[in-house]
Amino acid sequence: MQFNGFTQNDFSVFNIDGLENRMSAIQTRIQPKFKKLGTELVEDLSVQLGNEMFLHIAKHARRTVNPPQDTWLAIADNKRGYKKHPHFQVGLFDDHLFIWLAFIYELEGKENIADMFIKNFNTLKELPTEFSVSLNHMKKDSVNIADIKLEHLERFKNVKKAEFLIGKHLAAEDPRVENGDVLLSTIKDTFHTLIPFYQKSLKIR
Secondary structure (H helix, E strand, C coil): CCCCCCCHHHHHHHHCCCHHHHHHHHHHHHHHHHHHHHHHHHHHHHHHHCCCCEEEECCCCCCCCCCCCCEEEEEECCCCCCCCCCEEEEEECCCEEEEEEEECCCCCCHHHHHHHHHHCHHHHHCCCCCCEEECCCCCCCCEEHHHCCHHHHHHHHHCCCCCEEEEEEEECCCCCCCCHHHHHHHHHHHHHHHHHHHHHHHHCC
16 A cells, blocks of 8 residues: 555644544554555665664553644664664654654663764764754754754753654645655655664664
């Protein structure tokens, strides 16, 4: 089955009130697209990395009251889970799609990985101008790559809950988002650009 991109109808699930109703919409509208998209990306990353990769689709299972503000797929080299490992993410908030190489607060060896980024700070700053960094995967904001500072990486290293995610935001109305072929190509290109950082992070965990 072909992946056809995301529409305003997909982004509008985050306007649905109530945990049960919103989760039902996520499961019927978005997760089947995540399965198609994720299958393609897993295949591509496995070839690029020469290593088997595994798809994880957020279940939001811990939620009992508040409906999720975003949802995502993750791709990692671990079949059982992804949060403790460097991983790739694609997901939606109500107003944008995100494409990340993610290092979140449960990451093992976080201090060593932060040191790697500090050491490679100049290379990080040379990423294309469309790239940005998030310091908290639960928040919408991001910092443009041109504005990233060493303090951000030092906080990632020293603060237990601090996170570091690199990639791109695409606005919900960006024409790339609803064109499946173009979006798939954009995500692959983004991930391919970030693979050197991913590979460095695996060596020093």
